[in-house]
Amino acid sequence: MCIPTAVPTNVQSVLSRIKMIEHPTSGEESKLGLYNFKVATWNVLADGYTFPNYYSHCTAALNWSTRFPLIIQHIGRADPDILCLQEADHWDEYKRALNLMGYKTLYLKRSGCRRDGCAICVKRKKIKIVERKCIYFNSLCELPFEDASRIQRDSVALVAVLQPIVRRRQLNDDGSERLNEEAAAHQPTKFCVATTHIFWDPQYEDVKCRQVHYLMVKLEQFWKKAKNLILCGDFNSPPTSAIIEFLRKGKVDLRTWDLDMIPGNRQLKPCHGWSSLGLIQPAFEKQPKQASNSGNHRRYSSLFLRLKSPILRHKFQFQSVYQCYRKHMEWLSKGRTLSTDCEKKVFTQRYKGKIYEPLITSHFSQFSGTLDYIFVANGVRPVRYLQLPSEVELMKIGPLPTDTFASDHLMLMCEIHLEN
Structure with missing residues (x-):
């Protein structure tokens, strides 16, 4: 049962607050509205990961029958046009509820025996799904890395090509129709949305770097444009980490970093996988794993060499919305x-x-910090973004979830303008 708390209801109400603030980079041309959409990302805390030792402050709040209605209510309050979820399990229940709320959904379960996964949901009256792409990070094990078992963490990414639905005729006040001249003059441009949940453990920072690098390689192959891309999710990396610098700047050379600082915060427990990226000399030399098929080896050789390099690169010019x-x-x-x-x-x-960046997007007894992000590439301009509870407010509330808020992560949301 829930431990009694002295936190007043009006303090906890900031968790359900939906207040959009004009973004510092917004311009007048981005307020026209024809190609404006609200994009949200939220790690909803999988039912399978509600471990009592992490969430002992309120065990009753962990019951799925209690949490799921709160999740759906919060999504309804935010009312995003594009919703990206991580750690979504009980997917049949999500799908039914989101369908009733007007969403068309895509879902990708994690590999292996994992029950949770990532989802992209769009308002079916506003946006159509043109194409989808599933990225399984366990595919890295097919490359001739010597530490395949270390790489296999069952993480995934889901990608969707979307297109606005623009109604070319509009109703006048008297019920008659008129031509929407702006809509008639333009063919709505396609854009791409990707969401992921990167592996969590800082002792596997080498695996996390490979996952994010592999994601960017696959996005470059799938989405040939260098613009009109939105990338969001739980990257399990603080703003000062090498991974976030790589996403923001398009390049990071891990050889120039203090190994203990690559995760963003100095680690007490070392990462043992840096030798595979050439950052330290292994204790004893290992022979690279031989590919089972020489043809596959040739086909994968350029990808393998790129992912084995300590220099990570991508072509997208990302801006972090927050x-x-x-x-x-x-x-x-x-x-x-x-x-x-x-x-x-x-x-x-x-x-x-x-x-x-915000100081806190994830807040529970074992951790409090920023792990969640929304990145936008050229052609996508932030107009407004969701105000988050401050660190002072969160410290007053205490660890998440609570009996009124269902996850240990906050939802991030922004309104974006898509250049046509």
């Missing part, structure tokens, strides 16, 4: 606004390239 969030909140708390283009220019120039 990158300057904390500084933005500071400005607002001091009564300053970003209501004009001039003010926005000053703000973005001052903090360009600096990291002020």
